[in-house]
Amino acid sequence: MTLNKLFVIILVYKQTKMNKTVTMQNLKNGLIHFLSHTIGAGVLLWMFALPAQAALELEISGGSAIQIPIAILPMAESGSAQSGSRLHDIISNDLRGSGMFRIINTSGMPALPTNAAQIKYTDWTALKAQGLSLGEVQQAGGNLKVSVQVMDVLRQTALLQLTYTVSPSQYRHVAHLIADQIYEKFTGQPGAFSTRIAYVTKVGKRFTLQIADYDGFNAQTLVSSNEPIISPSWSPDGSKMAYVSFEKKKPIVFVQSLYTGERKIVANFKGNNSAPAWSPDGSKLAVVLTYGANSQIYTISADGSNLQQVTKSSAIDTSPAFSPDGQWIYFTSDRGGRPQVYKVSASGGSASRVTFEGSYNDGPRFSPDGKYLTYIRNDGGAFKVAVQDLGSGDVKVLSTGSQDESPSFAPNSRTIMYATRVGGKGTLATVTVDGLVRQRLSEAGGDIREPAWGPAQAAPK
Amino acid sequence: MKIVLSPQDQVIRKRAAMLSVLMHVLLFLGMIFMVDWKAVHVNPSVMEATLWDSLPSKQPSKPATKPVEPTPPPPEPKPEPKPPEPKPPEKVAPPEPQVKQAEQEAEIALKKREDEKKRLLDEEKKKELEQKKQEEKLKKIQEALRKQEEEDKLKKIQDAMRQQDMDAQQSAAAGAVDPSVLNYYMGLMSRKIRSTVNSGLCPVTNPELLVDIQMTNSGDISGMPKLVKGSGDAVCDDAVIRAILAAKPFDMPDDPAARKKMVDQIRLKFRPRS
Numbered sequence: 001m002t003l004n005k006l007f008v009i010i011l012v013y014k015q016t017k018m019n020k021t022v023t024m025q026n027l028k029n030g031l032i033h034f035l036s037h038t039i040g041a042g043v044l045l046w047m048f049a050l051p052a053q054a055a056l057e058l059e060i061s062g063g064s065a066i067q068i069p070i071a072i073l074p075m076a077e078s079g080s081a082q083s084g085s086r087l088h089d090i091i092s093n094d095l096r097g098s099g100m101f102r103i104i105n106t107s108g109m110p111a112l113p114t115n116a117a118q119i120k121y122t123d124w125t126a127l128k129a130q131g132l133s134l135g136e137v138q139q140a141g142g143n144l145k146v147s148v149q150v151m152d153v154l155r156q157t158a159l160l161q162l163t164y165t166v167s168p169s170q171y172r173h174v175a176h177l178i179a180d181q182i183y184e185k186f187t188g189q190p191g192a193f194s195t196r197i198a199y200v201t202k203v204g205k206r207f208t209l210q211i212a213d214y215d216g217f218n219a220q221t222l223v224s225s226n227e228p229i230i231s232p233s234w235s236p237d238g239s240k241m242a243y244v245s246f247e248k249k250k251p252i253v254f255v256q257s258l259y260t261g262e263r264k265i266v267a268n269f270k271g272n273n274s275a276p277a278w279s280p281d282g283s284k285l286a287v288v289l290t291y292g293a294n295s296q297i298y299t300i301s302a303d304g305s306n307l308q309q310v311t312k313s314s315a316i317d318t319s320p321a322f323s324p325d326g327q328w329i330y331f332t333s334d335r336g337g338r339p340q341v342y343k344v345s346a347s348g349g350s351a352s353r354v355t356f357e358g359s360y361n362d363g364p365r366f367s368p369d370g371k372y373l374t375y376i377r378n379d380g381g382a383f384k385v386a387v388q389d390l391g392s393g394d395v396k397v398l399s400t401g402s403q404d405e406s407p408s409f410a411p412n413s414r415t416i417m418y419a420t421r422v423g424g425k426g427t428l429a430t431v432t433v434d435g436l437v438r439q440r441l442s443e444a445g446g447d448i449r450e451p452a453w454g455p456a457q458a459a460p461k
Numbered sequence: 462m463k464i465v466l467s468p469q470d471q472v473i474r475k476r477a478a479m480l481s482v483l484m485h486v487l488l489f490l491g492m493i494f495m496v497d498w499k500a501v502h503v504n505p506s507v508m509e510a511t512l513w514d515s516l517p518s519k520q521p522s523k524p525a526t527k528p529v530e531p532t533p534p535p536p537e538p539k540p541e542p543k544p545p546e547p548k549p550p551e552k553v554a555p556p557e558p559q560v561k562q563a564e565q566e567a568e569i570a571l572k573k574r575e576d577e578k579k580r581l582l583d584e585e586k587k588k589e590l591e592q593k594k595q596e597e598k599l600k601k602i603q604e605a606l607r608k609q610e611e612e613d614k615l616k617k618i619q620d621a622m623r624q625q626d627m628d629a630q631q632s633a634a635a636g637a638v639d640p641s642v643l644n645y646y647m648g649l650m651s652r653k654i655r656s657t658v659n660s661g662l663c664p665v666t667n668p669e670l671l672v673d674i675q676m677t678n679s680g681d682i683s684g685m686p687k688l689v690k691g692s693g694d695a696v697c698d699d700a701v702i703r704a705i706l707a708a709k710p711f712d713m714p715d716d717p718a719a720r721k722k723m724v725d726q727i728r729l730k731f732r733p734r735s
Contacts, residue, residue: 056643057728060651061735063658063704100661130703154706155685187662188696434661 066436067102068186070095070131071124074106075148076114077137087137087146090175091182093215094193097430098183098414099437104129116149116158124153131159133182143167146174150182159185172217192410196454197417198222198232198241199428201446209243211258214410214417214453216428216441222256223263230450233276233285235302238455242266242276242285253287255302266304277329278302279322279346286310286320286329286346297331299346310348319363322346324370330354332362332375341375355388357395363406367413368455372433374398374407374416385418387433398431400438405449409433411456419449642719650711650727657704660733663697667734670701676724680710689728701731 072092095101104127106112113119113134124132135148143165150160160181164174173194180191193214201208207229212219223229227246234241235255242255248268253276256263267273271290278285284301291298297310297320311317315335322329323343330343336353341364344351355361360378367374370390377386377397385399385407401420409416413433420429420440426449428441671690675683686705691698714720 056647056722056725057730058647058651059730059732060655060658061732063655063660063663063733065657065659065704066661068659128707130707152703154703186696188694 067100068130069102069104069128070133070182070186071104071106071127071129071153073112073114073132073134075135075137075146078139087171087175087178088133090172091133091179094176094179094191095182097215097437097439098191098193099432099434100183100187100414116151119151121153121156129153131182131186133178135162140165144171144174146178148178150185172213176213176215189412189414190456192412192415192453192456195411195456196238197428197451198234198454199419199448199451200229200232201448202426203446209241211241211454222258222261223254231275232450232452233278234452234454235278236280236282236455240282240302242278244274244276253285255285264304266302267298267300267307269307275319277320277322280324280326286322286331288318288320297329297344299329308348310346311344311351312348313351317342321364321366324366324368330364330366330373332364341373355395358386361386365408367409367433368411369413371413372409374409376405376407385416385431387416387435396435398433398435398438399429401429404429406451408451408453410453417451417453419451638718638722639716642714642716643722646712646714646719646723650708653711654705654708654729657707658731658733659700659704662700663692663733664694665734667732668692668694668697670698670731670733672701672705672729672731674705674727674729676711676713676727678713678720678724680713682706682709686729692733697733701733705729 072088072095074086074088077086092103096103109123114136115134119132119134130153132151132153133148134151135146138145138147144167146162146164146166148160148162149158150162151157152159162178162181164177166174176191176193179193183189183191183193195214196211197214197216198209198211201210205226206224207227208224209222209229209232210219211222222241223243223245225245225247227249229246230244230251232241232243239259240255240257242253244251245254246252251272251274252265253267253273254263255266255276266276266285267287267289269289269291272295273287273289274295275288276285277287279299282302284299284306286297286299288295289298290296292309294314295316295318296312297317298307299310300307310320310329311331311333313333313335315333317331317333317335319332320329321331327346328343329346330341331351332339333342333351334340335342335351338359339362340353341355341361342351342353354364354373355375358377358379360376360383362376364373364375366372373388373390375386375388376383377395379386379397382402383404384397384401385404386395386397388395398416399418399420403421405419407416407418410430415430415432417428417430419426421427422440425447428448428451429438430441431438669690670688670692673687673689677683682705686702688698688702692701713723
């Protein structure tokens with residue numbers, strides 16, 4: 001009030017000084033002007049004062065959780081022909097093996113919900129579950145209708161609502177598809193559970209190149225021979241397989257269609273033809289030939305034309321792999337005395353060394369995202385899977401076997417598949433790129449070797 | 462053979478002699494000022510060595526220089542002469558009275574003195590009585606005063622206690638909080654949330670996220686955490702929100718002021734990849 005009075009006095013003084021008549025209108029206008037400024041200043045002050053009044057601030061640096069706790073509940077299955085192989089077990093195995101999820105044990109729970117309305121969220125928050133999957137499988141004609149709901153336990157909302165109608169033969173496949181969806185919902189990365197792998201089995205004296213689900217189920221034979229078959233390599237679109245067969249008493253590179261089974265010889269030059277690796281665009285392959293004298297890296301078009309020599313050394317250069325951008329070919333060479341990984345421009349030129357740790361590093365394979373390189377390292381006499389972070393150069397030995405071989409990345413770059421030996425027989429194993437979760441895929445029987453993980457868009461079954 | 466010089470030649474000879482003297486003087490000056498006569502060590506890195514017939518004894522050698530004699534202590538200051546003590550005043554002897562007159566006067570004086578004594582005794586008795594009365598009165602007053610003082614003290618203590626209670630209530634209302642209590646419980650909250658953050662789901666660029674939560678009195682979160690600043694990655698944002706929800710409920714302080722402060726809005730600042 002005193003301020004206002006003071007203002008009126010100043011205003012009156014100013015007006016008289018300017019020889020203007022002091023009218024009520026002038027005073028009123030001035031007062032409004034003054035008040036608007038006062039309010040404006042007040043608002044400004046309040047705005048500046050706000051942070052001081054604002055609440056407590058708490059800094060949280062880092063995080064120590066590495067897995068997402070999730071409950072995968074058994075589904076209500078009516079008249080399932082697949083007794084003993086239940087969807088929730090397949091989904092659980094997929095998610096557990098990825099290393100990204102911790103599957104909450106629900107075996108002790110009395111009454112498990114089969115639909116969202118039955119969920120008592122306090123039960124699940126008490127078990128620290130963040131996600132909850134439930135649903136049902138119904139017979140629909142000759143098909144199976146699978147309905148799944150994935151709930152956010154913490155927010156008590158639905159995250160996913162999935163429905164598939166599939167033939168009974170796709171029972172496992174639909175479980176992998178559901179696992180892929182859950183994986184992507186929580187991690188933002190696509191899952192790799194519905195992808196496929198290729199590997200060679202040796203039963204008796206017979207070698208068979210097989211294609212199976214990523215977990216070794218549903219194996220199908222692509223080609224079989226009494227002579228060794230080695231080095232299967234998926235074309236980037238997943239429609240063709242390149243491999244080396246000794247069926248003609250010497251190693252020859254074949255390419256075979258997964259749709260038609262049709263195959264053709266790509267490299268059958270004088271000497272050995274081996275280690276095919278596709279370029280990222282699928283137009284050509286890197287191969288190893290002893291065409292001259294010693295093993296050297298060449299590139300050749302997928303139809304077998306346009307052979308070009310890439311490395312020109314007096315050493316043994318082998319096991320080529322294209323970088324995901326197609327610019328480089330990484331390979332193993334003993335030009336330094338011991339086998340180490342080198343890289344050379346895909347069009348040829350001088351090579352530079354990539355691996356420096358350890359006395360033996362062989363068989364480089366890229367992660368599809370181009371961030372990692374995996375290879376076999378001789379670690380104190382044992383051959384183990386190593387992964388090298390191409391950004392930092394850090395190398396980590398991931399596997400624990402003594403004769404591990406043929407590592408290759410999953411299409412989502414999160415997991416590596418390799419062959420290991422158990423009881424004198426080869427078997428498949430996976431390890432997450434951080435080394436936290438290792439799994440052995442015991443389902444695929446026989447003596448298994450030379451696995452190769454297929455691309456995301458692998459051929460349909 | 463004598464050479465006869467012409468006057469012109471003589472002039473030339475004189476000039477030549479002068480020039481010669483001048484040049485010598487200049488040369489001499491030049492030698493003095495340009496040339497350093499002092500001997501210079503051309504190679505300072507050369508070590509000088511002294512050859513000894515036998516090693517010197519390990520006993521510390523006596524110092525070559527005479528030890529500095531200790532300076533004599535400064536002379537003690539002489540005590541100043543004491544001022545003469547003042548003499549006591551001399552006693553003056555009373556004059557002796559004459560004997561006869563003195564006896565009579567003495568009797569009268571005796572009687573008077575006895576009377577006086579009696580009177581004085583009576584007066585003293587009266588005075589004592591009065592004094593006793595007064596002392597009793599004083600005692601009563603003092604007791605009353607003491608009682609009053611004690612009551613006052615008690616009242617003061619009670620007032621102080623009451624004031625303390627009121628202060629505590631006022632401070633609780635005003636939000637004055639013991640920072641150590643608050644820090645402790647905020648630290649618990651930070652650790653609990655950190656344990657549920659899945660940093661692997663966040664970009665390696667380590668973006669900052671800001672999330673506001675509204676705490677309840679029981680340590681729960683009221684409503685949903687509010688993302689104020691996201692990481693630019695929906696999966697990371699979601700992972701952080703889930704981590705907050707998975708971490709609740711949080712321990713709350715018993716201290717009402719600290720609890721009240723925590724029940725306020727809290728802004729959580731995340732750096733998941735740190």
